[in-house]
Amino acid sequence: MAAASASPANETARRYASALFDLAKEKGELERVDTDLASFAKMAKDSEDLTRLLESPAFSRDEKTKALKAIAEKAGLVKTVASFLATMATNGRSNEIVGAAGHFDELYAKHRGVKRAIARTAEEMTAPQRQKLEAVLAKAVGSDVELETEVVPGLIGGIQLRVGSTLIDASVASKLERMNTAMKGA
Incomplete structure (x- = not known):
């Protein structure tokens, strides 16, 4: 920011x-x-x-x-x-x-060289899912990652991932919203 x-x-x-x-x-x-x-x-x-x-x-x-x-x-x-x-x-x-x-x-x-990430999902992530996501993020950002998770049922499915100021929205709710917007414009 x-x-x-x-x-x-x-x-x-x-x-x-x-x-x-x-x-x-x-x-x-x-x-x-x-x-x-x-x-x-x-x-x-x-x-x-x-x-x-x-x-x-x-x-x-x-x-x-x-x-x-x-x-x-x-x-x-x-x-x-x-x-x-x-x-x-x-x-x-x-x-x-x-x-x-x-x-x-x-x-x-x-100070510790750690990147923070927040993962929002419709359901609680399992321990293996969380570990895999942490490993992928650490490799992608090139440093240790502290992952915070939130359950947001309104996402329906998929994931919203925020690392720093970058938001990756791969939630079902977001995809439905984009489809709705596209259909209104058609």
Whole structure:
């Protein structure tokens, strides 16, 4: 994604993530910070209350900071992550924490020389299917690949595969849509 097309909020999240990445690298905590940020992002995704806390202007910066410190302590997050969450809340950027966590994860993957891929299928992939896809992707991109899978029943069949900014859509739903469009134009 080009920086010029990034939204101001997205760019702010990137800057925070970059600063955290530099600090975690300096402290030798990259893996732990990545794990803890991913854990926090999952908590936010799974909790309407936490999402409301992060996004709602009804809570003051101070209330958000105190709540995030308590959550970080209860979850056992490393001090660097707890301080990061509190800093973002204090600076009025709590609504960008999850985005910053995603950007940090991208930086960490790049640092390790790993490419990320997301495979969406109509049904859960079997272990052999997943292993074969990972091997094909690793060969195609020339580096290790971390594959994330999602089940999207609406695809009907086939696969949608995203590696970086490239999307390969070989789903049945997409093929039907292309046929429908072609028939309307005929």
